[in-house]
Amino acid sequence: MNFAVLQFPASNCDQDAVHALRDVLGHSARYLWHKETSLGDADAVIAPGGFSYGDYLRCGAIARFSPVMQAVQQFAADGGLVLGICNGFQVLCEAGLLSGALIRNRSLQFRCEHVYLKTLTTDSPFTNRIPEGKLLKIPIAHGEGCYFADDETLNKLKANNQILWQYCNANGEVTEQANPNGSLWNIAGICNERRNVAGLMPHPERACEAILGSADGRLIFESLIHALKSKTMPKAA
Amino acid sequence: MKAKIIITPKKAVVDPQGKAVQNALEHMGYSGINAVHVGKYLEIELNGADRETARKRLDEACHKFLSNPVIEDYKLEIE
Numbered sequence A: 001m002n003f004a005v006l007q008f009p010a011s012n013c014d015q016d017a018v019h020a021l022r023d024v025l026g027h028s029a030r031y032l033w034h035k036e037t038s039l040g041d042a043d044a045v046i047a048p049g050g051f052s053y054g055d056y057l058r059c060g061a062i063a064r065f066s067p068v069m070q071a072v073q074q075f076a077a078d079g080g081l082v083l084g085i086c087n088g089f090q091v092l093c094e095a096g097l098l099s100g101a102l103i104r105n106r107s108l109q110f111r112c113e114h115v116y117l118k119t120l121t122t123d124s125p126f127t128n129r130i131p132e133g134k135l136l137k138i139p140i141a142h143g144e145g146c147y148f149a150d151d152e153t154l155n156k157l158k159a160n161n162q163i164l165w166q167y168c169n170a171n172g173e174v175t176e177q178a179n180p181n182g183s184l185w186n187i188a189g190i191c192n193e194r195r196n197v198a199g200l201m202p203h204p205e206r207a208c209e210a211i212l213g214s215a216d217g218r219l220i221f222e223s224l225i226h227a228l229k230s231k232t233m234p235k236a237a
Numbered sequence B: 001m002k003a004k005i006i007i008t009p010k011k012a013v014v015d016p017q018g019k020a021v022q023n024a025l026e027h028m029g030y031s032g033i034n035a036v037h038v039g040k041y042l043e044i045e046l047n048g049a050d051r052e053t054a055r056k057r058l059d060e061a062c063h064k065f066l067s068n069p070v071i072e073d074y075k076l077e078i079e
Helices: A014-024 A067-077 A087-094 A151-159 A216-230 B016-027 B053-065
Strands: A002-007 A027-031 A044-047 A081-085 A102-104 A111-119 A136-142 A146-148 A165-166 A185-191 A197-200 B003-007 B039-047 B072-078
Touching: A002 A014, A014 A216, A027 A136, A067 A081, A067 A151, A081 A087, A081 A216, A081 B003, A087 A102, A087 A197, A111 A185, A151 B039, A165 A197, A165 B053, B003 B053, B016 B053
Parallel strands: A002 A027, A002 A044, A044 A081, A081 A197
Antiparallel strands: A102 A146, A111 A136, A111 A165, A165 A185, A185 A197, B003 B039, B003 B072
């Protein structure tokens, strides 16, 4: 598969994403600079973590208007798979590709630690290879990861099974204590209604090898690869 | 001509920054504070002369880019 990993000024998890996809999972992955207007022959797009445009104005607010994002909007509208990680999640929310927003952590602390994630549905291209009941141990590293949406949006996310991951403890219980940033409903990641665009604050690309403390992140990328292989997904123009 | 834009968090959005500032003020002995909301202030210098056109265009920019309507409200003044 051909992955395009977006690069904005001050993206800093782009290399981790390419390493995970290329060196660990054995697929083709290339960087795509924010000034590019075409995704080339990409099968899927990863919007990586970092501090795009210095997080100026709001996290993701400036990146969302970059030329490459116009191509990503079109790709998503055509049904292409897009995964936003951390700052990438913030960019996708700002772009309106995902609902809600990520705001300052309730504790005001930058949180950098491993968390546990409960997967709420395997019915998505991002979760289909995650075994039932398997908790994912994946690191977070963010200061603005508190998921916020109004009640109507939250209810819609729930009704459509768009909440993919929730923060939980080591026993799989979704508790206030296991919530690292104050996210509503402990939401760690969601997808859009069409289920081809997803975002999450934790970093699966930093958890793809046992030497890093967990290889659970692989399951998310393997889900994506499985979805791409099993269906004819639209290629980027 | 100058535009002044004040962006504040929506009432329904938890504002931990505002809460931290409020706590600090209380620790310093400033009493009688119900709530603090921390937002952003932007000044935009304009070289056109038509206030109404400027207002219309900046209102659109506020909605599209300068504020995020999911979490923020804004006030726009042109002087």
